Amino acid sequence: MTKRRPRRRPRLPWTLQRRLVLTVVGLLALVSITIGVVSVVILRASLLDRLDVQLASAADRSAAALGGGGDNDGDRLGDLPGSPYFGTPTADSILSGPAQPPGLLALVYDGSTITTGYTDDRSGAIEALTAQQVQLLADHVNQTAPVTLNLGGELGDYRVQAETSRSGTLYLVGLPLTGVAATAAQLAVIIGLVSLAGLVVVAVIAAWVVRLALRPLQRMTATATRVAQLPLDRGEVSLSERVPADDTDPRTEVGRVGAALNRMLDHVDRALEARQASERKVRQFxxxxxxxxxxxxxxxxxxxxxxxxxxxxxxxxxxxxxxxxxxxxxxxxxxxxxxxxxxxxxxGRELDMQPVDLTRVLVDAVSDAHAAGRDHVWNLELPEEPIEAIGDEPRLRQVIANLLANARVHTPAGTTVVIALAAEGNGVVITVTDDGPGIPEGLTATLFERFARGDSSRFRAANAAGAPSTGSTGLGLAIVAAVLAAHRGEVTVDSRPGQTTFRVSLPRA
Ligand SMILES: Nc1ncnc2c1ncn2[C@@H]1O[C@H](COP(=O)(O)OP(=O)(O)OP(=O)(O)O)[C@@H](O)[C@H]1O
Ligand SMILES: [Mg+2]
CATH class of the missing domain: 1.10.287 (Helix Hairpins)
Known part of the structure; x- marks a missing residue:
C-alpha cells in the first residue's frame, strides 16, 4: 500500500516586499549578532584582566600572611611572634588575612603537608575542598601565571595562580569566575533583547517604507490591467489610460518604468488610431x-x-x-x-428598432423557404403565444432568410429543417436545425467571418436546377453575426453530420 504524502502547502511567492524586508532584517540580525559576540568577548577579557589583577594582589597579601612576602616585601605579618599568623603556614592563614576578597580559595604546601580551603561568598565561613578538588589544585601548584580551572560542584570555574613565599612555602590562591560569567551573560541577554526589539521595529518600518515605495507600481499595474481589459482588436477604441504623472518621474527607478509604460501606451494609441483610420477608409470605400x-x-x-x-x-x-x-x-x-x-x-449606423412580431417573421420566412425548396421538409414549431422582440424588422428577416437559405442550399434534397421559436429568460431564442451533412470540418472556426464558405457545389448544382441561383459568396453568416451583434444578441452553431443547429438569441427589449 502506498502512503499518501501530506499535501505540501503552496510556498508564498518571493515578492519584492518580502525580499527587501527579509534582507534588511537578516543583515541587521547579522550585525547585531556580531556586535553582541564581540562585546561579550571583549567584556569577558577585560573582566578577566581585572580578576587577574585582584588575584595578583590577593597573592601578595597571602605572601604577607604566610610570613615570607611575595613581591610585597614590606608586610611580614607572619614573621612576627604574637601575630595571629605566626606559626606553621596554612590555608587558613591566607583566608583569614585582612582585606581578602570573598570567595577566595587557597592551598598551602609547606614541604610536607597540604592545607586547603575557601571562604563562602555568602556566609563568609571557611569551607573545606573535596579530595578531588585538592588534587586538581595540587597539579597546578607550579603554575605561576593565572589559569582557569573547573573545580566542579558548587565552586565551578576558578581563576588560580601559584606563588612561592620568601620562606619557600608553595601556595596557590584562586578567585571565582562566577561574577565574570554572570556579567557576560547579562550583557549577552541585554544585547539579545535590545536587538530583537530593534529587529521587530526595523521589520515593521521596512515593510511600511517598501509598501510606500511600491505603491506607484500598484497604480501602474492597475493602469495596465485596465488597458488589458479594453477590446482593442475591434471597433473604434480610444486608449486614454495613462500612468498618473506623479509616477513618471524619470529620476526614480519606478518613475522610469511608469514613463516607459506611458510611452508604450502612446505608441499603441497611435497604432490604434492608424488602424482605425485605415479601417474607416476601407469601410468608406x-x-x-x-x-x-x-x-x-x-x-x-x-x-x-x-x-x-x-x-x-x-x-x-x-x-x-x-x-x-x-x-x-x-x-x-x-x-x-x-x-x-x-x-x-x-x-455602427443606428438600426431602426421597433417591436417585431417574430412569429409572423418566421411564418413568412418558412413559407418563402418552402416555395424555394420544395425538395426539403420544413417544420415550424411556434409557441402558443406570439412572441415579440425589439429590432430592425427587415434585418431580422434577412437573418432568418440567410439561415433558411443555408439549410436549403448546403444540404441535399429530402433534408428536414426544423425552425423553432421560444422565449427564454429575458430573451428570445430561434433555432434552425437540419439533418443534413453538417458544416465542413475546418470551416467552423471562421464560419462567421466574411467570405468563409465550404465547397458545397454538390448540393448547389442539384438546387440550381429548380430555383434561380443566388450563388455563394460566404457573406450570409457574416451578415447574420453582424446584425445580431448590432441587436446585442448572438448566434452560435453546433454541427455534426446529421444535425446542424444555428441558435439565435435576441434580447426581448
Ligand atoms: N446548414 C448548413 N449545413 C451545412 N453547411 C452549412 C450550413 N450553413 C452554412 N454552411 C456552410 O457554411 C458556409 C458559409 O455560409 P454562409 O451563409 O456564410 O455563406 P454561403 O452560404 O456560402 O454564401 P451566401 O450565404 O453569402 O450566399 C457555407 O458555404 C457552407 O459551407
Ligand atoms: Mg448562406
Whole structure:
C-alpha cells in the first residue's frame, strides 16, 4: 500500500516586499549578532584582566600572611611572634588575612603537608575542598601565571595562580569566575533583547517604507490591467489610460518604468488610431463603391430584361446570354447589397428598432423557404403565444432568410429543417436545425467571418436546377453575426453530420 504524502502547502511567492524586508532584517540580525559576540568577548577579557589583577594582589597579601612576602616585601605579618599568623603556614592563614576578597580559595604546601580551603561568598565561613578538588589544585601548584580551572560542584570555574613565599612555602590562591560569567551573560541577554526589539521595529518600518515605495507600481499595474481589459482588436477604441504623472518621474527607478509604460501606451494609441483610420477608409470605400455600383447594375438588369421581353425575334444564343446577364446582375446586386449592409453595420449606423412580431417573421420566412425548396421538409414549431422582440424588422428577416437559405442550399434534397421559436429568460431564442451533412470540418472556426464558405457545389448544382441561383459568396453568416451583434444578441452553431443547429438569441427589449 502506498502512503499518501501530506499535501505540501503552496510556498508564498518571493515578492519584492518580502525580499527587501527579509534582507534588511537578516543583515541587521547579522550585525547585531556580531556586535553582541564581540562585546561579550571583549567584556569577558577585560573582566578577566581585572580578576587577574585582584588575584595578583590577593597573592601578595597571602605572601604577607604566610610570613615570607611575595613581591610585597614590606608586610611580614607572619614573621612576627604574637601575630595571629605566626606559626606553621596554612590555608587558613591566607583566608583569614585582612582585606581578602570573598570567595577566595587557597592551598598551602609547606614541604610536607597540604592545607586547603575557601571562604563562602555568602556566609563568609571557611569551607573545606573535596579530595578531588585538592588534587586538581595540587597539579597546578607550579603554575605561576593565572589559569582557569573547573573545580566542579558548587565552586565551578576558578581563576588560580601559584606563588612561592620568601620562606619557600608553595601556595596557590584562586578567585571565582562566577561574577565574570554572570556579567557576560547579562550583557549577552541585554544585547539579545535590545536587538530583537530593534529587529521587530526595523521589520515593521521596512515593510511600511517598501509598501510606500511600491505603491506607484500598484497604480501602474492597475493602469495596465485596465488597458488589458479594453477590446482593442475591434471597433473604434480610444486608449486614454495613462500612468498618473506623479509616477513618471524619470529620476526614480519606478518613475522610469511608469514613463516607459506611458510611452508604450502612446505608441499603441497611435497604432490604434492608424488602424482605425485605415479601417474607416476601407469601410468608406466599400460603402461608396457598393452604393455607386447599384445604379449601373439596375440599368444592366433593366436593359437586358427589356431586350429579352421586347417581343423581337432573337436567336436562342442571344436569349440565353441575356438570361445569364440578368441572373448574374441579380446575383451581383445581392452581393453589393450585402457588402453595403456590412459596411453600414461596421460603421455602427443606428438600426431602426421597433417591436417585431417574430412569429409572423418566421411564418413568412418558412413559407418563402418552402416555395424555394420544395425538395426539403420544413417544420415550424411556434409557441402558443406570439412572441415579440425589439429590432430592425427587415434585418431580422434577412437573418432568418440567410439561415433558411443555408439549410436549403448546403444540404441535399429530402433534408428536414426544423425552425423553432421560444422565449427564454429575458430573451428570445430561434433555432434552425437540419439533418443534413453538417458544416465542413475546418470551416467552423471562421464560419462567421466574411467570405468563409465550404465547397458545397454538390448540393448547389442539384438546387440550381429548380430555383434561380443566388450563388455563394460566404457573406450570409457574416451578415447574420453582424446584425445580431448590432441587436446585442448572438448566434452560435453546433454541427455534426446529421444535425446542424444555428441558435439565435435576441434580447426581448
Ligand atoms: N446548414 C448548413 N449545413 C451545412 N453547411 C452549412 C450550413 N450553413 C452554412 N454552411 C456552410 O457554411 C458556409 C458559409 O455560409 P454562409 O451563409 O456564410 O455563406 P454561403 O452560404 O456560402 O454564401 P451566401 O450565404 O453569402 O450566399 C457555407 O458555404 C457552407 O459551407
Ligand atoms: Mg448562406
Amino acid at each position: 466599400v460603402a461608396d463603391a457598393s452604393h455607386e455600383l447599384r445604379t449601373p447594375l439596375a440599368s444592366i438588369r433593366g436593359y437586358s430584361e427589356l431586350t429579352r421581353r421586347s417581343g423581337q425575334e432573337l436567336p436562342p444564343d442571344a436569349i440565353h446570354a441575356l438570361g445569364r446577364i440578368e441572373s448574374e446582375s441579380v446575383r451581383m446586386t445581392g452581393l453589393v447589397e450585402d457588402l453595403l449592409l456590412l459596411a453600414r453595420l461596421d460603421e
